[in-house]
Amino acid sequence: MSKKLKALAAVGAAAVAMSVVMTTQAQGATTLVVSTDLPLQGGSKDQSDTTNEAVALLIKQAGGKAGKYNVTLKKYDDSTAAKGSWDDAQCAKNAQAHVANRNEVAVMGTYNSGCAKIIVPVLNQDPKGPMLMVSNANTNPGLTKPWNAGEPEKYYPTGKRNYFRVVTTDDNQGAAAANFAKSEGVKKVYVLNDRQTYGQGVAQAFTTEAKKIGLTVLSDGTAGEGWDDKQPNYEALFTKIKALSPDMIYIGGIFDLNGGQLVKDKVKILGDNKTVKLMAPDGFTGYPDFLALKEADGAYLSFTGLAIDFFPKSGAAAKFLADYKKEYKHEPTGAFSVYGAAAMQVILDAISRSNGTRADVFKKAATTKISATKSVVGKAISFDKNGDTTNRDITIEIVKGGAEVGLKVITVK
């Protein structure tokens, strides 16, 4: 490189550095930062992308303002290329970054409950906080309610509750599913789970409630029998189950974990979903591959919160969906994305009522009251003392002709 070129390169580099400095200064002190923290790589990518879109649209519609404060959105990614999914180390890093970002006041996320369990305690101990976090998708009960040893207190070292969520928890989903099964005339049920946090949680809640309301649970254990997602087929499993002659099979788990084969073999051995009913939680919703199976026809599904089908057909929720389609020319991948916007509504509302500091924003979130006419999910949003949403709605759907058709909404007390 000649001397001239070198000098030119140096000037160029300086110019870029200057512009970086200028832009950061221009953003100034009065603008507050709100963020999303979602896995943007791997299997959850599509869901996270549409969630980010919904959140961005909501902020845009609010004119980039929350009360007298300007807000800008910052997107964090809690997945890494090396891991190809959410990464615990990245969650730890993001937690620190949220606290270190001086203008940031609240976080919308995370998608995975495991990630929330890393981030919440750090935000909770923020010296200028605690910092507010509102999740659109964490359904693990332990984050807010007594569940495993030390939960939920261990996530809140300062004793203050800075975590809220706009979807209800797995225990409610399992219970609603059991009640629905009883109302459909089911007497004997066999429970399966995918051996993961989520699947076991739902299956356990289902089993507990089913026993309580007088159904016969044929499977052993508190959460039924685990299925191994690496098995080539499940004929042996269902042949064993057939001898017990159940009326219904409850699959607590995620479709990704070989759920397709499981459903195929269920129909092959036990007959179609009218003869022996099949029910699965929201880990089976939103998968086109599942709906395309002819064996899925007639299966019941449940969803924590309102499925998009059950959003009011007029008012704020319908308008937001229409605006979303207009803005991005496609539909959100599922209701979780719209719940992301609802979580951001909670955050903006809290900021508008606050004095603009972290410590105040999180306090205001506890007294959130967003009316049904304003809420993008069509239902009033408020929180109980644990930080859980007071909307304990579970949607029951049936698979019909390759689509999820809403049957009814069960509200858990």
Place this chain on the structure above:
Amino acid sequence: MATRAARKAKKAAKQPVSHRTWALGYLAVAAVMFAVYQYALPWEGLPLPIYDFLQLWLPPSSVNEALVYVICALGLNIVVGYAGLLDLGYVAFWAIGGYSAGWFMSNFFEQWKFHGLSSVATTEPGLHINFWLVLVIGGAVCAFFGVVIGAPTLRLKSDYLALVTLGFGEIIPQIFFNGENINGFNLSNGTKGITRLDPIPTGVKDLGPFDFGSKFVVFVLLAAIMVFISLQLRRGRLGRAWLAIREDELAASMMGVPLMRTKLASYAVGAVAGGIGGVAFATHVDGVYAERFNFSISIFLLAMVVLGGMGNVWGVILGAFILAWVNSTGLPALGDTFNSQFGTEVDFPSFTFLLFGLVLILMILFKREGLIPESRLRLVLHEGDADEELKPAHEEEK
């Protein structure tokens, strides 16, 4: 081009950089970074652009995370770089170390209560053992498993050994994955993992989530111990035996190197590093999740060793640091900066796999022997270059 490279190599060979120089450099870099994170970053008077720049491109938690990778990569370097045993299941040791921390530093086993020099309140249920002791326990447990796994495995050679280590690397995380109910005993809490570990006690204060500077010192110290062990072993009898096995197993055994014992030693020492790294990582994240320990992490560690310079401690450190940084911070920060600078909305996370692959390919194309190659390895990989040197100079110029 080739002659220039060869000449450079010769020059480097003539002036070997002593280990003391390296150690001083390591210390100096660590001291500067400590000063930045301990004093400059929390200082309110630090200009915002500099603060933002540091937080974006070199946040303290990513440095600490990279150090954990350095510790593990140094361990793997002993197995792969020194002894030449291809290990595709190294993540198993990381997992065992991580779970040692989970078991002995949390209230996970609420049915038992034991406090071993821990700073946690004595009313807390569960096993609470001092972090520094858990490091020793984690290392010892891993060394044990290293020998247990190694004894039947190391009779195999090259590809076959790699396949068996791959198997073990899959089995051990699976045990943790499914270990929620082993005849009614909850070993690992399954995919829910073990969350909230005890803080690191230093005698003065317990290190909370925002004490990066102090945690940085702890991790630097652990990495330094691994460097010291690596260098000392490399120089000694065992190290030369490992190199002999790496170059030619048959010849080494003919010369009286006890193959099994020497290989087992490399496996055990490597495993200890994995255990220490695992404990450190668990305290860094403040939890252990079975999902973390998948095959891709073994490969990631192997890539650090190969790209850094197999067998060269300093190269491995650099490789681990760069790859860990690119993965956790470099790629996302690049995307953020690009988008904010040019006002675009490019979806960078979609390209991280591509960019990451590209970085690996470029490095293998242009720095095959690693960033800081080991002198022996360089000679082996540049055997072809020596022939080219015989060609007339004017042909080179074309």
